[in-house]
Amino acid sequence: MFPAPFEYHRANSLEEALELLARFEGDAKLLAGGHSLIPTMKLRLNTPAHVIDIRNIPGFAEIRRSGDQLIIGGGTPHAAIEKSAEVQRSASALAHAAAVIGDPQVRNMGTIGGSLAHAEPAADYPAAVLAYDAQIVAVSAEGERTIPAGEFFVDLFTTALEEGEIIKEIRFPVDGDTVRSAYLKFPHPASRFAVVGCAVRLTMDGNTCTDARVAFTGVAATAFRDEGVEQDLIGKTLDDAAIKAAAQQAAENDELEFMEDHFASEAYRKHLAKVYAERAICTALGR
Ligand SMILES: Cc1cc2nc3c(=O)[nH]c(=O)nc-3n(C[C@H](O)[C@H](O)[C@H](O)COP(=O)(O)OP(=O)(O)OC[C@H]3O[C@@H](n4cnc5c(N)ncnc54)[C@H](O)[C@@H]3O)c2cc1C
Known part of the structure; x- marks a missing residue:
């Protein structure tokens, strides 16, 4: 299979990429990992x-810490995120998500910006990005704007990005001493995409949960935060019974429109959401 003919351009700076996007107005695509x-x-x-x-824009694949923020360049490959000691320390769930994407070839080539822009419903990062309430920084010829993760994923393969915008970087709050986070997924046996993936970010005061973010991917057309589970965790001492009870609330929102295919029915995805919520919470808490 061959693509239709196209003209190839190599941008050496974000400015050059923006200028090319503007010049070819709607008839150009950015190539990151491809x-x-x-x-x-x-x-x-x-x-x-x-x-x-x-792919060759200087500084576009940088991972850096700035105060209480972890900043990841839009062109950063999954493998760099997976292996970064800074990401492992500052945003464990993000490192976990990067580590289970596809296979080594995919992780070496694919980038976080490309994955978020593509908005595949079974992709791993969206759950982590939502659990962190991350900020997606988009740049265009008009300037820069910041899109909260909660507003970014609009529909199947559809995001809040506008024509001519490039994801420059993604900003994550750093996991402090009281934060525990994890991402786990049930991978499709052939594609490795998430049949169901769950990211959790818990703020703990001893054994008591004072704040909880729980997000799923693979379940519906877009990744989503699950307030049912979150509300059932907050204020609780997280013993086995409390974790199990909260996880049982997963994917119970009546407004959810489940994905269904020959591999996983709605009932199976709902069941997996509960199982993976419990496992992700336990992993975050080191159990
Ligand atoms: C065999 C296989 C297995 C995979 N398994 C998984 C998996 O388990 N989990 C998972 O999450 N993903 C998986 N993927 C997808 C993989 O992570 C892709 O790399 C990713 O979705 C796209 O990133 P990319 O850098 O390759 O983007 P590209 O393919 O280059 O681009 C994707 C889209 O995003 C746009 N784009 C790229 N960069 C930017 C940017 N900075 N700003 C704005 N728009 C941009 C492009 O124009 C294009 O429309 C798999 C892919 C393959 C081929």
């Missing part, structure tokens, strides 16, 4: 006349 874009071009689901390679 692990979602190229397959869709081969299937002719995407037929851009221009492809703008953003």
Whole structure:
């Protein structure tokens, strides 16, 4: 399978990429790791006349700490996030999510910006990004704006990004001494995407949970925070019974529109959400 013909451009700076996007107005696609874009071009689901390679932009794949924020460049490959000691220390659930994406080839090429922009419903990062209430920084010819994770995932393969915007970086609050976080997924046996993935970020005062963020991917058209589980954790002493009871609230929101396919029915996904909520909470708490 071959993509439709296109013209290749290599951008050496974000400014150059923005200028090219503006010049080809709606007829250009950014190329980061290419692990979602190229397959869709081969299937002719995407037929851009221009492809703008953003893989070589200096500083675009940087991971840095700034005060109580962890800042990850939009062009950072999954493998760099997985292996970064700073990410492991400052945002464990994010490191866990990066480590279980696809296989080593996918993790070496694919980038966090590409994954978030693609908004595949079974991708791993969206759950982690929501559990952290991360801020997605988008840059365009008009300037920069920050999109809260809770407003970013709009629908299946649809985000709040506008035409001509590039994800420059993603900002995560750092896990402090009282925060415990984890991401776990049940991977599809063939694709490795999440059938169900769960990210949790708990703030603890001793054994008592004072704040909880629990987010799922793979269950519905977009990743989502599960307030049912969160509310059942907050204020509780997290013993085995309390964790199990809270996890049973997972995916019980009547407004959820479950994904269903030949591999996983609605009932199976709902069951997995409860199982993986419990496992992710236990992993975060080191049990
Ligand atoms: C075999 C296989 C297995 C996989 N398994 C998993 C998995 O288990 N879990 C998982 O989460 N993902 C999985 N993926 C997807 C993988 O993580 C992709 O790398 C990722 O979804 C896209 O990132 P990319 O850098 O390759 O983006 P690209 O494919 O280059 O681009 C994807 C889209 O995002 C746009 N884009 C790219 N960068 C930016 C940016 N900075 N700002 C704005 N728009 C941008 C592009 O124009 C394009 O529309 C898998 C992919 C493959 C091929």
